[in-house]
Amino acid sequence: MRISNALSMGLVLLAACGGADPLAVNESEGRSITLSVGQELHRTLGTVGPGHFVSPPAISSGSLKFLAMLPPDVMVPAGERQIFSFRAVKAGTVRITYTHTESNRIVEDVITVR
Numbered sequence: 001m002r003i004s005n006a007l008s009m010g011l012v013l014l015a016a017c018g019g020a021d022p023l024a025v026n027e028s029e030g031r032s033i034t035l036s037v038g039q040e041l042h043r044t045l046g047t048v049g050p051g052h053f054v055s056p057p058a059i060s061s062g063s064l065k066f067l068a069m070l071p072p073d074v075m076v077p078a079g080e081r082q083i084f085s086f087r088a089v090k091a092g093t094v095r096i097t098y099t100h101t102e103s104n105r106i107v108e109d110v111i112t113v114r
Helices: 005-016
Strands: 023-025 032-035 040-046 062-069 080-087 092-099 104-114
Touching: 023 032, 023 062, 040 062, 080 104
Parallel strands: 023 040, 032 104
Antiparallel strands: 040 080, 062 080, 092 104
16 A cells, blocks of 8 residues: 655655544543653643632643643533643743642642653
8 A cells, every 4th residue: 555745745744743542531630640741631621619710720840831721621510620721832841730720639740742
């Protein structure tokens, strides 16, 4: 099977531009996560009852950039689901601190960017 030069070049460019899906993390506890430079992270946190996590969260270094708060993929009657979107921009270690507005609950992720 032959692949045309244009198709081959398109696949190479797609791979070089970070065409991979973002890493999705859907847990309520803090995590240690490893990302590659250019990779995106979609971090979902849920709450039960009133309140929400502050957006944007506190980010300890410039190795990770907050992109946006994404709309939830599923609505849950018990409480809000929030999806935080980030991009790894340079090598380093980052601590992300999410603080809840009502319970003062804190969730911390440690991100290693390579």
